[in-house]
Amino acid sequence: MRIDPETVERIKQAAAVADVVGDYVTVKKKGANYWACCPFHGEKTPSFSISPSKGIYKCFGCGKAGDSVRFIMDIEGLGYGEALRHLAKKYGIDIQEEELTDDQIVRQNERESLLIILEYAKDFFKKQLIESPEGKSIAIPYFKERGFSDSTLQTFDLGYSPESWDIFYKTAIKHGFSQEIIEKAGLVTQKNEEGKVYDRFRNRVIFPIHSVAGKVIAFGARILKSDTKNQAKYLNSPETEVYHKSATLYGISQAKNEIRAKDICYLVEGYTDVISLHQAGIKNVVASSGTSLTVEQIRLIGRFTQHVTVLYDGDSAGIKAALRGMDLILEEGLQVNLVVFPEGQDPDSFVRKVGYEAFLEYIKSESKDIISFQANLFLKEAGDDPFKRAELIKEMVQSISKIPDAIQRSLFVQKTASLMRLDEDVLLAELNKIHLKNLKQRGGAGANASESISNQTWQEIQEIIEPTGQAATETQSNLAYYQESECIRLLVSFGHLEISPSKAPGVTLMQYLIEELEGTHFQTPLFEEILEICKAEFNQHRFPAPEFYLHHQNEEIQKFAIDISAGKHSLSDVWKDKHDIRVKLEDEMLEDLAFKNVLRLRKVYNDQHLHETLEKMESFQGDADTMNALLLDFIHYKEIQKNISQELGTVIEK
Known part of the structure; x- marks a missing residue:
């Protein structure tokens, strides 16, 4: 059965977001909002903002955002209906359900x-x-x-x-x-x-x-x-x-709260390792459920902490598995260390042998990052053999290349250079070669890698290899994204308001934009979906306020709405009260904002057509009539470009 909308609304109203979040982390009031250290990633300075008036939260560190229902879904790993039932039980709300x-x-x-x-x-x-x-x-x-x-x-x-x-x-x-x-x-x-x-x-x-x-x-x-x-x-x-085995961790239910509290997760291999450590008092421990460590399992850990210590057996198979796992963990942006136990021991037997305090002391003293571990493990074996040392260095650089954070990569390069007595530039050159190779592989054999990765990433790596000295210009597709985003921002934030009460009483911003955008299809799927939702609401004579989107069941729509509404800073009343400085707000100039947004959007689409037509003309090989048709199209689009530029008061293109 599906929970009926009225009951859903009652649950959301009862489940104050600050109270719900406060069950998991310590929240402190600061002005109109509450702040906390984000429960989804490790941090020491609070960047997790909770807005009681809007019923939403947003982390300015990792980007997590939502309302009380979304928070329970993410923190407890529940589906939408299960999260609603969880909150209903907490607040004593009887659930009314409707037919599916x-x-x-x-x-x-x-x-x-x-x-x-x-x-x-x-x-x-x-x-x-x-x-x-x-x-x-x-x-x-x-x-x-x-x-x-x-x-x-x-x-x-x-x-x-x-x-x-x-x-x-x-x-x-x-x-x-x-x-x-x-x-x-x-x-x-x-x-x-x-x-x-x-x-x-x-x-x-x-x-x-x-x-x-x-x-x-x-x-x-x-x-x-x-x-x-x-x-x-x-x-x-x-x-x-x-x-789903690859997305499951043994012991996560028993360990999640302790992982969050201690801000570290111990990762072991077997069921009995988890149980023995838990019984000894070390409760922030999970196992990979009898499988090789997967990306899904690492991301599950990442919901509770960004710090992982891998505790594997001291045999060669355990060490190899640990190294593979560490590379995966690094690639997901988590901080990882490794502890290997004496030969013949595993976490289960070792904790039973030495007890709680000695076990933690051993972890503290023996815990090593990936570079220190590889150096300690293989450096003696390599000795002064230049070929073996070169192979070891390549493996170390390969691990460093997995780290997404540039500062961390730089620090590990410095550490490797010091350990292996090498120039940092040599390691950086090797690191760049690995990055370029990976990017080309992602692009496919014989393909342009820039087509399969983000423009920004490709431009960054190209800048490293072949510096251009200037930033790349924005593409038309980027411009379309920005203007579509701005249009949807206006709809979400102000769609329910009158566009100009004095000139057009009763005409909402939603009505104006929907009528102006008749026949337009946005190129960004999320924005097209929101536009279609707005049209459906408008056809039912409904003009949703921002709350409709802030608490939307679709996570992408909800996150977009929160991102455009949540800000770290707000205008101080002192400006107006003490200094008599008046700042005009957006809701006071909706007519101008909407008019210019529509014009800019049309200009972007027109410029795309103009560019496509010009490309066809440059590479054209055909009859004169077709060429004349292309030329007429070009003149048509150029005229539109000129007219819109004049309306916007921008420079007229030649």
């Missing part, structure tokens, strides 16, 4: 059914751990041997799946679950041509995998009997509607 379409019902019902059967399976496995003879004699001793307390078993919902072929399947069917939903949840599998169904996790201890919001979405399982042949030691749930 058949397709929406099927999709929502399947997702909800999967979550229900997975929750049921978790409870079943927990019960088997505590009550079944196998659980008591096999699984409980295994967990106790690893040092897990009863409290830890509860915190991580650990369980056991009996050796019986289909006890879970039969029990679930008996309790009303369909075979189809049990199979879709990945809890059973078929073994023969007859289609006989068997429990997937037979004879294994169970590690439930939770979403950020704490819902069970999958299971990991470890076999216990050592004499079992042809069976994998570890087994995970398959991909489902609710479980």
Whole structure:
């Protein structure tokens, strides 16, 4: 069911954005707004602004923006409907729901059914751990041997799946679950041509995998009997509607608040590493769920902190995995260090051996950044061999090239130059070669790389390699973007206001712009979408105020509205009250703003046509009649250009 609009509005009105954000970070009032250190990226100076009057927030550091619903979606990893239900529960609002379409019902019902059967399976496995003879004699001793307390078993919902072929399947069917939903949840599998169904996790201890919001979405399982042949030691749930392995971190639900509070995340390999560290008091720890570290997992960590310390085993495979992971983390803009444990130790065994304080002290003393780690690991091996040292230096520069921040890259270049006793210019030249190679690869074989990357990035790298001494001129497409953006800004901010109460009473800015832009299609998809929304509202005789866009369900529209309305600074009343300085506001000159915006927009589009026509003429190879038609088009567009320039009072093009 979908929550009806009236209930949505009640939830949004009740969920004051400052209160909602204040549940996660400390907020302080400053003038009309509140400020906080952003919970989405690490910072020491508050740049996260909360506007109670508008019901929105915006971080001027990382760009995150939204309202109370969007904040819960991002911080808890929930969908729009789930976030609304979360807030409704918090503020005691009864939810009224309306009918969905058949397709929406099927999709929502399947997702909800999967979550229900997975929750049921978790409870079943927990019960088997505590009550079944196998659980008591096999699984409980295994967990106790690893040092897990009863409290830890509860915190991580650990369980056991009996050796019986289909006890879970039969029990679930008996309790009303369909075979189809049990199979879709990945809890059973078929073994023969007859289609006989068997429990997937037979004879294994169970590690439930939770979403950020704490819902069970999958299971990991470890076999216990050592004499079992042809069976994998570890087994995970398959991909489902609710479980995507590459976007999931084991332990994130239990760790998220501590990661945010400590502003650092410890990343380990295994389930038991997470559980042992958590039990020892180190709760800001997650694992990559039995997969190689992915970009999606790194971005999930990045929602809670910008600082990651990778804790991997001391064997060669663990070290290689750690290095691959560090490059990925660097590429996503997070700050990363690495700790390798003594040979034969992993985070689980080491924390049980030395305890909480000694473990943290070891991390503090052994934690190394990527350059220091590579130097310590490979420098002795390379010795004075120039070829080996050159290979090592190239690997170090390759890692530095992943860092998006220019200042950080520069500092790491300095550090590498010092460690390897090299001139910085040599490393910078190698770094630039890597950047250019990457850009060309992104452009495709034989293609112009500038077509596949941003103009700004391409111009920057070209400036490094072949300095031009002057900035590139703006393209017509950029000019179109700017003018379309300005038009939408006026619609969002002032569309509900009369354009000129004295000259045209009752005519809103929205009406004026929609009529003037009849037949116009914006080139920027987001702006075209907003324009179509405005037309639909206008056709219903509605003229939305900025709040309509500030709290829009579409994240892109909401972010654009917040970006144009949120500012770090505002005009001081002292100007007017003390110095008698009067500053004319935009809402007092809408007629002039709208008129000039429409003219500039038309000029940009006309100039595009003019440029295209000129290009056709320069490369034309055809009959005289077609050439004459092109010439007439050129004269037509040139005349329009001249007329608009005169209207705008700008220089008339020759």
